[in-house]
Amino acid sequence: MAERTNIYIYCKNDEETLAKKTKVREALIHEGFQMLESHEEANIIISLGHDGTFLQAVRKTGFRQDCLYAGVTLDNKPGFYCDFDYNNVWEMIHLIRNAELKVRQYPLIEVAIDGRQPFYCLNEFSIRSNIIRMFTLDIIIDDTLFETFLGDGVIVSTPTGSTAYNKSVNGAVVDPMLPCFQVTELASVNTNSFRTLGSPFIMSGTRRLKLRVHRDGNDFPSMAADNEAMGIRRVEDVEIRLSDKKIKTVKLKDNSFWEKVARIYL
Ligand code: NAP
Numbered sequence: 073m074a075e076r077t078n079i080y081i082y083c084k085n086d087e088e089t090l091a092k093k094t095k096v097r098e099a100l101i102h103e104g105f106q107m108l109e110s111h112e113e114a115n116i117i118i119s120l121g122h123d124g125t126f127l128q129a130v131r132k133t134g135f136r137q138d139c140l141y142a143g144v145t146l147d148n149k150p151g152f153y154c155d156f157d158y159n160n161v162w163e164m165i166h167l168i169r170n171a172e173l174k175v176r177q178y179p180l181i182e183v184a185i186d187g188r189q190p191f192y193c194l195n196e197f198s199i200r201s202n203i204i205r206m207f208t209l210d211i212i213i214d215d216t217l218f219e220t221f222l223g224d225g226v227i228v229s230t231p232t233g234s235t236a237y238n239k240s241v242n243g244a245v246v247d248p249m250l251p252c253f254q255v256t257e258l259a260s261v262n263t264n265s266f267r268t269l270g271s272p273f274i275m276s277g278t279r280r281l282k283l284r285v286h287r288d289g290n291d292f293p294s295m296a297a298d299n300e301a302m303g304i305r306r307v308e309d310v311e312i313r314l315s316d317k318k319i320k321t322v323k324l325k326d327n328s329f330w331e332k333v334a335r336i337y338l
Contacts, residue, residue, distance in 0.1 A: 077104070080111040082129035083120035092146055093120055096161055103165050111136070116168065116322070118142045119154070123236075126153040127194055127298045130319055135180060135192045140173075142322040150335050152235060153178075153194075155324040164322065176323040178232050179277070181253050182315040183297065186308055192315060195233030195298045199283060199310065200225030200258060202294045208266075208286035211255070214279055219268045223260035225293065228253060228281065228312050233298075235333065243272040248329055251277035253314050277314035284309050 079100055083089045096118070097107055108114050111133040119129035119141065126143040143154030144161055155176075156164040167173040183197045184190040201207045201224050209221045229238040231246035234254050239245060243256040256272040275281065285293065285307050292305040 080114035174323040196229035210284040212282040224258040
């Protein structure tokens, strides 16, 4: 598999992880792979750690479209984005070396705040009240006002992000083969003045969603892209759509999305 021999490993910098990184590195070099110190020329980016590390690996390397990501957990705990574990890393190396790897694609959402340069999320974009008070948002679908929300915030998740934060607030688990994204409320107030649907809803990937923050002077909501808090505090419009981009990951054979869901949650 000549065109896929450059490998970059992303991981945390603690002593235990670095020791395991050295072992994985040695094994890969032994099998003839070239190890890189930066990701730009890599064809394969290995994340060593859990799903949180995988989210960071993808974000810090710029959601690359021209390479494969491979998630390797370090403690035998099943990971959602990670098909491999440190103890079966040989299996991954064998798959890559013999070009037997299967590829899984994960959809991304694209988010633009007040017309700025869009950014991507693999799990979800969340916007929530930063202080004890609630805040108000218009939820606009394809330029039409759908509802006005008062409460703690909303989560807009990709199909795979739906199994993380969004699932905790009773969102649906969504098959990542569906081109869609999901909106879930965080503690909405429903009165005669404010009424929301009250249930999560899943939108086609062709829709455009806009969240318009009512600016009454009190609210500077916190926003996060996956596991990274955003520095922007003043926000008016957030535009979200399903991206054309997808993250490609190395997949273990016989490890479908639904097998993973069953293994992790049931
Ligand atoms: P964290 O707060 O340290 O851990 C969040 C947990 O979610 C970890 O157990 C993580 O798995 C798991 N996780 C992350 N992405 C997942 C996915 N797509 N499917 C299933 N489980 C997933 O944060 P983190 O590890 O950096 O992960 C950030 C994510 O945490 C956010 O993107 C959000 O989805 C989620 N989150 C959840 C809640 C909640 O459920 N109440 C609140 C805030 C954020 P690992 O242990 O394998 O890393």
